[in-house]
């Protein structure tokens with residue numbers, strides 16, 4: 067990807083914003099359940115959202131390791147802000163670019179790249195998650211176009227999105243069966259309603275439901291694509307989950323080191339107890355290992371490496387599980403203070419839930435992808 071000097075200045079500015087704006091507001095974002103508007107404006111001004119796109123699309127053309135570094139930094143400062151912003155610019159933005167038509171790109175891409183517009187990708191339903199092919203949202207023929215019925219559930223940015231990429235079953239060419247289509251939907255369309263779902267973790271990233279009651283959809287806004295191309299897009303989601311997981315894990319480790327350095331037990335700081343510093347060393351090892359894997363996955367994805375998918379799957383599963391474990395270890399090291407809202411670890415532990423998202427059954431996902439790279443087919447779900 068072409069490099070411009072702007073990437074380095076964006077990363078430097080990002081560091082400043084994280085320290086001065088994002089970190090001080092992280093607890094408030096969690097408490098109030100909404101990303102601070104000032105934080106989004108600051109990220110836009112720094113060019114954060116543009117890092118994740120090519121220069122030709124108005125982005126800055128950062129390379130894979132730079133992408134992961136930027137994601138980690140923002141997540142370490144404020145996991146909610148990272149999650150909401152990246153679901154929009156990195157996932158929805160790249161999905162529009164890769165799957166949309168020229169007309170979709172002209173209408174939506176610049177806003178998603180700059181961060182002025184918000185997007186979401188809506189695959190999940192209340193009764194279907196790991197198996198997206200069992201979704202029930204459907205497109206029924208309506209004159210030259212369709213009407214969309216159904217409901218998408220547990221979607222990041224559901225209540226904030228300007229544009230949604232909605233996975234739905236459409237009539238096939240013969241008109242006898244159904245095939246998967248992706249609707250590029252303006253969320254202001256008549257018949258779309260959104261509802262917020264409450265959550266314990268990542269409370270500041272708007273998460274909820276999109277319902278469709280006979281929403282008119284033009285034929286040209288339905289894209290039929292092979293599952294292979296959909297997966298290539300979902301991989302951007304695995305990459306940002308990996309970077310965010312590393313960021314949250316690093317923040318949890320930072321909190322554990324700070325607390326154990328100050329807290330005295332048995333006559334000395336906890337940090338000086340062998341069992342405690344040994345545990346911190348293993349946490350650090352896990353975080354560094356997760357970062358290396360995420361960085362490798364980022365480098366392979368951004369350069370279009372043919373073997374990227376297996377590494378992205380490994381990165382998503384390994385980093386998100388590491389994040390949950392490190393946050394739990396950090397919580398335990400805080401003793402009972404760990405559940406007090408005055409300590410950041412209470413919030414970070416709730417935010418360390420990245421392993422619950424982007425499904426395909428977590429461990430099963432990595433088993434499948436890596437097995438395929440080893441040369442055998444592990445798709446044996448049914």
Ligand SMILES: Cc1cc2nc3c(=O)[nH]c(=O)nc-3n(C[C@H](O)[C@H](O)[C@H](O)COP(=O)(O)OP(=O)(O)OC[C@H]3O[C@@H](n4cnc5c(N)ncnc54)[C@H](O)[C@@H]3O)c2cc1C
Pocket residue numbers: 153186187188189190193194195196197219220221222223268273419422423424425426427428429430447
């Ligand atoms: C913070 C957050 C944000 C999200 N944002 C979005 C979004 O923007 N868009 C979107 O579409 N979705 C989103 N989701 C939904 C998410 O992708 C799904 O929750 C996920 O795909 C899992 O689906 P499920 O919750 O229905 O679990 P289920 O599919 O019901 O699985 C339940 C459990 O069974 C296990 N399991 C299922 N199948 C198998 C199998 N074959 N083998 C072994 N184990 C299996 C799973 O690993 C899991 O542990 C989000 C979720 C979270 C937590």
